[in-house]
Amino acid sequence: MSEHEYIPKSKAGKWFNDRLPLLTLGAHLTDYPTPKNLNYWWTFGGILTFCLITQIVTGIVLAMHYVAHADLAFASVEHIMRDVNYGWLIRYIHSNGASMFFLAVYIHIFRSLFYGSYKSPREVIWIIGLMIYLLMMAAAFMGYVLPWGQMSFWGATVITNLFSAIPLVGDSITTWLWGAYSVDNPTLNRFFSLHYLIPFLILGLVVLHIWALHVPGNNNPVGIDIKKPSKDTVPFHPYITIKDAFALLVFMIIFAGFVFFTPNVLGHSDNYIPANPLVTPAHIVPEWYLLPFYAILRSVPDKLGGVILMFSAIFILFVLPWLDTSKVRSAVFRPIYRQFFWILVIDVLMLGYVGAMPAEGIYLVLARVGTIYYFLHFIVVMPVVGYLEKTDPIPMSISEPVLNGGAEPSLARKVNDKV
Amino acid sequence: MSKEEKKVNRRDFLFTASYTVGAVGVGAVIWPMIDQMNPDKAQQALATTEVDISNIEPGKSITVLWRGKPVFLKRRTPEEIAEARAVDMDDLPDPQKDEERVKEGKDEWLVMLGVCTHLGCVPLKDKGDFNGWFCPCHGSHYDVSGRIRKGPAPTNMEIPKFEFVDSNTIKIG
Numbered sequence: 001m002s003e004h005e006y007i008p009k010s011k012a013g014k015w016f017n018d019r020l021p022l023l024t025l026g027a028h029l030t031d032y033p034t035p036k037n038l039n040y041w042w043t044f045g046g047i048l049t050f051c052l053i054t055q056i057v058t059g060i061v062l063a064m065h066y067v068a069h070a071d072l073a074f075a076s077v078e079h080i081m082r083d084v085n086y087g088w089l090i091r092y093i094h095s096n097g098a099s100m101f102f103l104a105v106y107i108h109i110f111r112s113l114f115y116g117s118y119k120s121p122r123e124v125i126w127i128i129g130l131m132i133y134l135l136m137m138a139a140a141f142m143g144y145v146l147p148w149g150q151m152s153f154w155g156a157t158v159i160t161n162l163f164s165a166i167p168l169v170g171d172s173i174t175t176w177l178w179g180a181y182s183v184d185n186p187t188l189n190r191f192f193s194l195h196y197l198i199p200f201l202i203l204g205l206v207v208l209h210i211w212a213l214h215v216p217g218n219n220n221p222v223g224i225d226i227k228k229p230s231k232d233t234v235p236f237h238p239y240i241t242i243k244d245a246f247a248l249l250v251f252m253i254i255f256a257g258f259v260f261f262t263p264n265v266l267g268h269s270d271n272y273i274p275a276n277p278l279v280t281p282a283h284i285v286p287e288w289y290l291l292p293f294y295a296i297l298r299s300v301p302d303k304l305g306g307v308i309l310m311f312s313a314i315f316i317l318f319v320l321p322w323l324d325t326s327k328v329r330s331a332v333f334r335p336i337y338r339q340f341f342w343i344l345v346i347d348v349l350m351l352g353y354v355g356a357m358p359a360e361g362i363y364l365v366l367a368r369v370g371t372i373y374y375f376l377h378f379i380v381v382m383p384v385v386g387y388l389e390k391t392d393p394i395p396m397s398i399s400e401p402v403l404n405g406g407a408e409p410s411l412a413r414k415v416n417d418k419v
Numbered sequence: 420m421s422k423e424e425k426k427v428n429r430r431d432f433l434f435t436a437s438y439t440v441g442a443v444g445v446g447a448v449i450w451p452m453i454d455q456m457n458p459d460k461a462q463q464a465l466a467t468t469e470v471d472i473s474n475i476e477p478g479k480s481i482t483v484l485w486r487g488k489p490v491f492l493k494r495r496t497p498e499e500i501a502e503a504r505a506v507d508m509d510d511l512p513d514p515q516k517d518e519e520r521v522k523e524g525k526d527e528w529l530v531m532l533g534v535c536t537h538l539g540c541v542p543l544k545d546k547g548d549f550n551g552w553f554c555p556c557h558g559s560h561y562d563v564s565g566r567i568r569k570g571p572a573p574t575n576m577e578i579p580k581f582e583f584v585d586s587n588t589i590k591i592g
Contacts (some may be wrong), residue, residue, distance in 0.1 A: 154540065158556065161539035176453075182464045182539075183488030189454065278482055278489050280540040282555045298557060302536055303573045359557060 002128045028214075033233035034240050035220035037398045041111040042218070044104050050248055051101040052206065056199050058094040066146065066198030068192035070185035073148035092263040098140050099266045100255050102289035103134060114341055116329030117219040123321040125212040128161060130317055132205045139198040140287065142191040149271035150281050154193070156183045162297075165307040182277060222329025222395055232398040283358070291355030292348050298359040299367035309371065316378050323378055324388030333392040338347070338379050347373045462486075467585065467592035473527070480544060482533055486592045489533035489541050490579060491552075492589065495563065501525055502550065502565040513574045517564040520578055530581050530589060533567045537572035552576070 006027040008014045017023040065084050067076040080087035109129070112118050118126035145156045159179050164170040179186030217228055226232040234240070258265070266288060270281045286294050296313050300306035316323075331338040351370040357363040467484040469484075472492060475481055480493035495503075503517040521529060533541050533552075539589045540556035546561035547553030559570030566575040581591045 154556075158538040158540065161537075164539075175458050178458075179456050180487055182460050183464070186459065186462065277484065277487055280554075280556060284540070284556050298571075301571055303571055306571065343524060419475045 012025060030234040030235065030237045032214065032230035033217065034236050035218050035237070035398055036232060036234045037220050037222065038218065038240065039221055039245070040243075041107070041115075042220075043244050044108040046244035047104045047248055047251050048101070049109060049206065050251075051097060051104055051197065052202060054097050055094065055101060056203070057272055058090050058097065059196070059199065061090050063196065066192075068146070068189050070275070073146060073188060075383060077147045081090050084207045091260070092259045095267065096258045096263060098143060099258070099287070099289065101136065101137070102140070104251070105136065106289070109133070113339075113344070114331045115219055115221060116324070116326075116331065118321050119324060119329050120321065122213075122219060125209060126321060127207045127318060128205055128212060130278055130314075132202050132209065134314065135198050135202050135205070137290065140289070141197055141204070142195040142198070144271075144287060145188065145191050146195065147271060148188060148275045150273040150275060150279075151268045151271040151284070153183060153275035153277065153284060154280055154284050156187060156228050159286075160187075162307050162310075163306040167304070171355050184277075219329060220398065221330060222332060222396070222398060223328065224394060226398060280362055281399065287354070288352065292351035292354075293355075295351040295355030296371045297365045298355070299364065299371045312370075313374060317373070320378065320382070323382045325383050326389065327386075328390070328391045328394060330394075334385075334389060335392060335395050336389045337382075337385050339350065340377060340385060342371070344377050347377070450455055470589045470591065471587060472589055473587040477527065483591075485579065490591055491528040491529070491531055491533040491544070491565070491576075492503060493544075495527050495529055497527075499550075499563045503562065506562065506564075510568070512567050515575055516577075520564055520566075520575070522583065525583060529565060530578065530587070531589065532577040532579055534576065535559055535572055535575060536567065536574045537570070542576070544576075 006017075006024045008023050008126050009019045013023055018035040019141075042210060062080065063085060065076065065080045067073055073311065077091070078092050084090075112126065112129070141155070141159060145152045160174055160183065163177065164174045175181065177187070178184065217226075220226070229235075273281075285291070293310050293313055296349060297306045300309050326334060327336065328334055331341055351374065354363045354367045356372065357374060359367070452526070465486055468483060468490075470481075470483050470492060472481075472494070475492065475494045476496050478496045480491055482489045482491055484490070500517070506517075508514045508516070509535050509568040510567065518526075520531070521527075535542050535556065537554065537557055537559050540554050542552035542554040542559070542561060544552055547568075549560050549562040551563045551567070551568075552561040553559070554570070554572065559572035560568045561572075561576060564570050564575075565578075579591055581589055584590050
């Protein structure tokens with residue numbers, strides 16, 4: 001962007017741009033040199049932006065009809081479903097939108113893990129991304145509480161009680177979170193307030209996430225540094241915009257499939273029973289996107305230990321750029337790490353499955369094995385494999401494997417060259 | 420040069436004093452913002468509940484709501500009391516005598532918060548391996564005195580503050 005200063009063509013454009021260089025920003029975003037080999041795993045950034053905007057727009061509309069009061073919330077959600085024009089559609093988009101948001105973010109995170117996008121010089125992008133992920137979980141949890149059904153109430157009770165595991169001040173913190181002596185109307189009120197706030201915090205972090213991305217530029221499937229702009233890059237518009245648009249269209253078809261044909265399949269039927277503080281549902285489960293962490297929580301027979309391990313499972317990701325010792329970014333050229341990557345994917349899916357099952361018998365054993373592997377992967381496998389692994393030759397440039405029919409060893413650089 | 424820098428001068432004093440006053444001011448503004456989230460007067464006003472216990476037969480229990488939480492009131496049979504008192508303290512993860520969990524002379528009345536000490540679910544009565552309560556959420560078993568015996572819950576179910584107003588009425592809180 002920096003080589004050629006953008007000059008608006010029209011006089012009015014020039015006048016405005018001299019005072020607020022929005023047009024320069026627009027030109028930067030349009031011309032932004034992007035690696036030409038980005039595959040469809042790279043389209044999830046755009047898809048996630050779409051998800052965030054969808055949640056904000058449908059959420060604002062729902063807030064026009066929803067009542068955040070313990071006595072009225074459940075009925076107001078049913079009012080949205082039955083009375084409000086297209087209320088059923090807007091609510092189903094919002095509730096399924098949360099699931100689609102998490103589906104996309106998990107693909108986005110695992111793409112980063114596979115292609116080493118979290119590594120230098122992109123650590124800050126990764127960390128901001130994790131902060132967005134944490135806020136997403138907070139927003140999703142509080143949003144799930146708002147309909148004030150049985151799962152809302154007891155999910156809120158169980159999650160807020162996690163804080164009571166903190167020694168000495170745990171009970172005071174829990175009471176402070178509740179604003180009462182149990183999950184009650186004050187809790188619902190503040191959850192609604194925060195649920196409305198968090199998406200805008202996420203939006204701010206998304207701006208920083210993209211800003212931080214535009215400093216080094218995109219990583220790419222071969223994971224090498226590229227000159228920008230060069231024959232290895234294409235302008236963001238129209239090349240990436242059209243590819244993102246196509247992927248978004250496919251994503252929206254799947255999204256619409258859930259909304260129109262099976263809108264409640266990802267929810268829990270108990271949440272259509274109004275909240276009752278005297279009766280706990282027989283089988284409490286969180287939403288699917290939190291299940292792996294729930295499995296980790298339950299795999300530990302100690303209350304505080306379980307809570308610590310569950311939070312560690314998320315916070316360990318923040319130091320990932322420093323746990324991975326490999327100089328090669330992309331797992332395409334890392335034959336050993338690549339296998340461990342897929343074991344991790346299977347491990348997380350398995351944890352998600354056992355998180356939905358009762359914590360007993362074989363499920364408990366699997367949860368414990370899965371938890372141990374999860375931590376081993378980050379604490380042991382990543383540093384050790386990075387040191388020991390003999391990586392495949394990496395190409396000199398993106399064009400090279402394309403133009404010469406594959407990563408010819410004679411053309412490839414040695415691994416210990418600067419990547 | 421370096422010697423001059425080390426000397427504390429008027430400006431250093433002004434900086435320190437300004438930061439200090441500023442910090443106190445910020446703290447004074449932040450505290451109300453934090454404390455407003457604590458239980459308000461209306462919540463605190465619900466702090467006591469009176470319960471009529473004249474209709475409870477031995478062996479039966481009722482559940483009442485106190486401060487948004489369920490409270491179990493169980494009138495125990497002599498056999499149940501004997502069972503609770505026969506337990507070896509070494510078998511308890513959170514050792515506590517049954518006598519410490521009831522009012523003296525009113526041994527048949529077990530009044531306790533019906534809240535699992537793990538993550539706050541309501542345990543089911545007459546279930547579990549110990550003839551007491553069982554929490555369906557994460558599998559904690561409590562005995563006939565409401566003490567944790569097996570599972571992830573760290574402590575016995577809590578005994579709230581309560582008193583007998585007369586022989587037929589209990590005041591909780």
